[in-house]
Amino acid sequence: MLQVFAKTLPFAALLGAAVYLFTLTLHFDFPRAPDRLGPDVWPQAILVLLILTCAAGICRTLLADRRAKSGPGEGSTARAGEAGAAEPEVPSRYGLVAGGVLLFLAYPVALEHLGFLAATFGLMMLFMLIGQWRNIPGVIAVSAIGTLALFYIFRGVVYVSLPLGRGLFHDWTVWIASLLGMR
Amino acid sequence: MVDILLHLGQGFLTVFQPVNLLVLVIGLMLGLLVAVLPGLTLVMGVVLVLPFTYKLGITPAVILLTAMYVTGTYGGAFTAILFRIPGEPIDVPLLWDGYEMAKNGEPAKALGWTLFAALAGGLVAAVVMVALSEPVARFALTLSAPEYFSLVLFGLASVVCLGGGSQINAFVSLLIGLLIATVGVDGTYGADRFSFGFDTLRDGIEYLGVMVGAYGLGEVLSRLEKGFTSPTVQQIGRIETKLPSGAEIAQVKGTFARSSLLGIVVGIVPGAGATIASFLSYGVEAQYGRRRKEMGSGIAEGIVAPQAAATASVGGAMIPLLTMGIPGSGATAIILAAFLLQGIQPGAQVFVNQPGLIYAIFAAVFASLVGMVLIGYFAIKALVKVLDLKEAPVSAFVVMFCFIGALAQRNNLSDLWTIVAFGLLGYLFDKFEFPIAPMVLGAILGPLAESYFLTAMISTENNWTVFFTRPMSLALIALSVATVVFPLVRGWRERRA
Numbered sequence: 001m002l003q004v005f006a007k008t009l010p011f012a013a014l015l016g017a018a019v020y021l022f023t024l025t026l027h028f029d030f031p032r033a034p035d036r037l038g039p040d041v042w043p044q045a046i047l048v049l050l051i052l053t054c055a056a057g058i059c060r061t062l063l064a065d066r067r068a069k070s071g072p073g074e075g076s077t078a079r080a081g082e083a084g085a086a087e088p089e090v091p092s093r094y095g096l097v098a099g100g101v102l103l104f105l106a107y108p109v110a111l112e113h114l115g116f117l118a119a120t121f122g123l124m125m126l127f128m129l130i131g132q133w134r135n136i137p138g139v140i141a142v143s144a145i146g147t148l149a150l151f152y153i154f155r156g157v158v159y160v161s162l163p164l165g166r167g168l169f170h171d172w173t174v175w176i177a178s179l180l181g182m183r
Numbered sequence: 184m185v186d187i188l189l190h191l192g193q194g195f196l197t198v199f200q201p202v203n204l205l206v207l208v209i210g211l212m213l214g215l216l217v218a219v220l221p222g223l224t225l226v227m228g229v230v231l232v233l234p235f236t237y238k239l240g241i242t243p244a245v246i247l248l249t250a251m252y253v254t255g256t257y258g259g260a261f262t263a264i265l266f267r268i269p270g271e272p273i274d275v276p277l278l279w280d281g282y283e284m285a286k287n288g289e290p291a292k293a294l295g296w297t298l299f300a301a302l303a304g305g306l307v308a309a310v311v312m313v314a315l316s317e318p319v320a321r322f323a324l325t326l327s328a329p330e331y332f333s334l335v336l337f338g339l340a341s342v343v344c345l346g347g348g349s350q351i352n353a354f355v356s357l358l359i360g361l362l363i364a365t366v367g368v369d370g371t372y373g374a375d376r377f378s379f380g381f382d383t384l385r386d387g388i389e390y391l392g393v394m395v396g397a398y399g400l401g402e403v404l405s406r407l408e409k410g411f412t413s414p415t416v417q418q419i420g421r422i423e424t425k426l427p428s429g430a431e432i433a434q435v436k437g438t439f440a441r442s443s444l445l446g447i448v449v450g451i452v453p454g455a456g457a458t459i460a461s462f463l464s465y466g467v468e469a470q471y472g473r474r475r476k477e478m479g480s481g482i483a484e485g486i487v488a489p490q491a492a493a494t495a496s497v498g499g500a501m502i503p504l505l506t507m508g509i510p511g512s513g514a515t516a517i518i519l520a521a522f523l524l525q526g527i528q529p530g531a532q533v534f535v536n537q538p539g540l541i542y543a544i545f546a547a548v549f550a551s552l553v554g555m556v557l558i559g560y561f562a563i564k565a566l567v568k569v570l571d572l573k574e575a576p577v578s579a580f581v582v583m584f585c586f587i588g589a590l591a592q593r594n595n596l597s598d599l600w601t602i603v604a605f606g607l608l609g610y611l612f613d614k615f616e617f618p619i620a621p622m623v624l625g626a627i628l629g630p631l632a633e634s635y636f637l638t639a640m641i642s643t644e645n646n647w648t649v650f651f652t653r654p655m656s657l658a659l660i661a662l663s664v665a666t667v668v669f670p671l672v673r674g675w676r677e678r679r680a
Contacts (some may be wrong), residue, residue: 010615014355021362021377030374037640039369042633043362043376050358057351090409100407101607104400107586108599124579131411131575140574150583158238160591 004065011057018050099130115165115173116155121147148180156182187313194542198550205548206243210250211554217251218258218271219566220577225271225457226513227398231584232497233391233517233524234591241525242540243453246547248521249501252514253305253551254558256457256493260297261563264486265290276465280478280485287481291425294488298559299427300439304491305552307443308450308498313545320531321507328642329649331507333634333659335628336455338509341662342624344670352617360625361479363388365633383597390626391520392589394577396602398513399585399620403578408610411574424560431483438468438484439491446492450499453628454497456512456620457493464492498548505529505541509628513620516627524592 025040025047032038103126110119124143133139154160155177164173196202210232217228230249236244259274274500277297284293326334339361343353366377367387378384432439441462449460468488469478478485485512500511508530510516522529527537534541590603614617643649 007615010611010617014359024377028374029377030369030372035645037645038374039372039374039636042636043365046358046361046365050355050362053206053354053358057355060351071425079442090412092408093410094408096410097404097408097610100404101603104603104606108596108603111586111599112596124583127579127582128575131407131578133411133573133575138576142579146576146580146583150587154234154396154587154591158235158591160234160237160587161594162587162590163596 004061007061008058011054011061015051015054015058015158018047018054022047022051096130096132100127103127103130111163111165113166113169115169116162117147117173117176118165118169119163120150148176151176152180152182156180187317190538190542191313191545193539193547194544195550197539197543198246203243203246203543203547206247207250207550207554210247211254211551211558214251214254215555215558215562215566216569218255218274219262219569220572223577223581224398224402225252226272226394226517227402227581228255228578229514229517230391230395230398231581233520234584234588235257236521237524237591241522241527242543244521245518245540245544248514248518249544249547250554252518253494253497253548254555255514256305256497257297257301257555257559258566260301261294261559261566264293264297273461273489275367276461276489277486279465280481280483283386283479283481284483284486285481289481291423292427293422293481293486294563295426296483297490298424298556299432299549300442300487300490301494301559302552302556302611303439304446305494305497306444306549308447308495308599309545309548309552310498311447312498312501312548314479316506316541316545318536319502320534323507325530327654328635328639329653329656330659332632332639332652333631333656334507335453335509335635335661337659337663337666338503338628339621339625339632339668341452342621344666346389348616348618350670352615353621356487356612356617356619357621357625360393360627361620361629361632363393363626364390364620364629371637382599383595388601388626389592389598390516390623391592392598392601393626394513394517394520394606394607394623395585395588396607397609397612397623399581399588400602400606401613401619403581403585404606404610405613406574406578411578424563426433427483435483438472438487441467441471442488442491443495445475446495447499449492450496450511451502453503453509453511453624456500456514456539459493460496461489464488494552501544505544506531509631510624512622516623519627540670609650 022044025044028038028040030038030040072074088121104122107119107123110122113119114122121143124146125139128139128142151162198207213228213232214225217223217225223231229248232247232251236247255271256273259269259271260277260281262268263274263277264285267278267282269275269278281293281297284290284296299462321394333429339357343350343357362377366384368375368378368385375385445464445467446457446460449463450456465478465485465488468484469475472478472484472488474482476483500515503509503511504515504519506529508519508528510519519529527533527540585602585606586599589598590596594599609619611617614621639649640646650660
């Protein structure tokens with residue numbers, strides 16, 4: 001039952017979102033002309049298709065579940081055999097994913113306040129630690145050298161305007177840039 | 184014909200200018216590297232290199248990406264054959280015969296067959312690309328909005344049906360991509376669509392953000408979920424390549440011709456790329472090949488079929504990109520982005536206005552194939568050494584390239600939120616088995632589809648039959664319907680049986 005719920009969940013969530021978005025298209029603000037298609041037609045067509053497809057996805061999952069309950073057929077036996085012969089599955093570690101997502105979310109904020117050097121050094125270091133690399137001197141060295149190399153390449157060579165940060169971090173980033181021969 | 188050869192000669196002169204040549208070699212090396220590393224896919228690799236092209240001119244930028252694209256279809260063969268580690272999904276079919284041949288004591292021969300297949304398949308496709316592009320571009324000039332809409336529709340139908348897996352999931356993915364493309368202020372009426380009051384969303388969602396997030400960060404998160412447990416190479420012994428003899432090549436000429444042709448056709452079809460070409464070609468060989476019953480036991484046909492098709496798909500995919508501005512694969516979608524970032528819309532007009540650029544790209548494909556062979560032949564051992572790298576630091580750099588790539592596009596920090604959002608979406612897609620490619624292609628082709636659709640409707644005063652009364656449009660719509668319906672009918676028949 002839980003498996004069926006997990007499989008129908010994305011379709012149900014998308015179906016709900018599609019219905020909500022469709023209601024929004026009814027209120028698009030534009031000068032309506034009687035014989036002209038407006039900017040609402042295209043998204044409405046997409047959303048109707050999305051609603052129908054999601055409904056089909058839910059029906060498919062429920063039907064597959066009913067078929068499975070009514071008894072495994074030859075096909076499912078064969079698939080079970082194949083699955084058994086496959087290599088052992090590596091267990092999922094959602095804690096690592098959550099840690100990674102939090103880091104990604106924190107990076108834009110850190111970038112604005114701490115500047116490219118400090119934010120990138122922190123992100124790289126923490127990401128490698130989350131990624132199970134336990135060689136601490138290696139992590140620090142790769143983060144430091146990597147950050148400086150990326151800073152030099154993108155600011156000094158490719159001329160991307162990387163954020164400098166605020167206050168002390170700004171001064172520090174500018175100082176490092178001048179040490180690397182960049183203005 | 185003479186004109187084409189003259190232009191091609193000029194293209195080679197452009198490619199052999201020092202800067203362009205250097206960029207080509209860098210592209211070749213990077214393409215091989217991303218193909219070898221299991222954590223990096225070809226498309227992700229090309230995405231990550233894109234920010235470096237911002238300050239390059241259009242010619243070196245496209246040469247860099249093209250070189251990566253060509254070699255990216257080949258590099259993963261080493262690790263697939265020698266260590267049973269497919270660097271790319273493209274290389275999975277090589278496990279079935281390539282790895283078996285290596286296990287049977289002939290690794291050098293297996294690598295030789297791969298090299299031959301990649302070079303020969305790539306060259307045939309490159310010749311076809313040069314020969315067909317100009318006529319296709321001229322033909323494209325005669326098409327109007329209904330035909331273009333039907334062509335885009337065919338591309339969208341193909342990406343749903345050719346990708347394998349659940350068609351419903353692929354269709355949902357595509358529709359989400361199309362929906363993403365509608366976000367922002369509409370160009371014709373100025374209507375605010377799905378921006379929810381956010382200024383960033385009013386500008387629309389750049390498909391590059393979708394690609395970088397879903398392919399880059401999403402893939403990293405998926406691998407992080409498994410704790411970065413990439414297979415590692417125990418030891419690297421004696422590695423060499425032994426090219427097949429003329430007599431051996433003659434025995435597989437049928438396989439080679441079939442696979443190259445299939446690769447070109449699959450490449451031309453918008454939405455299908457090297458991976459589909461590789462699997463499809465192996466499947467065709469297993470069903471219709473002369474030695475179909477021996478497939479999987481380590482025979483040359485099982486190596487030539489997927490490899491020739493994969494590399495041939497590059498030349499095929501370049502044709503719709505350059506002649507109509509419609510990307511044939513994920514990698515060509517990024518090459519399209521490189522064009523657009525430099526203010527050039529690929530299409531028939533570029534053949535008229537900038538033939539030098541087009542023929543430099545053609546020459547770059549030929550030069551990349553030759554360079555790929557040389558580097559592949561002489562630098563295999565050094566290349567496979569990269570498998571010793573820890574995945575966590577490699578992924579940390581991938582993450583950084585994603586963020587810098589997003590930032591470099593508009594110098595706008597809010598673009599970073601976009602890629603994080605699509606990174607999370609890409610991870611969830613992977614988790615719930617929704618393919619990413621249809622969403623990305625939907626985000627790329629969505630604005631084109633909408634624009635062609637509305638233009639066709641406005642110019643015909645909302646006459647829906649225009650898509651069915653023009654022969655070319657009707658043929659493309661029929662093809663689209665067949666592409667969708669055929670796998671459904673086949674699946675239904677299989678279930679009934």
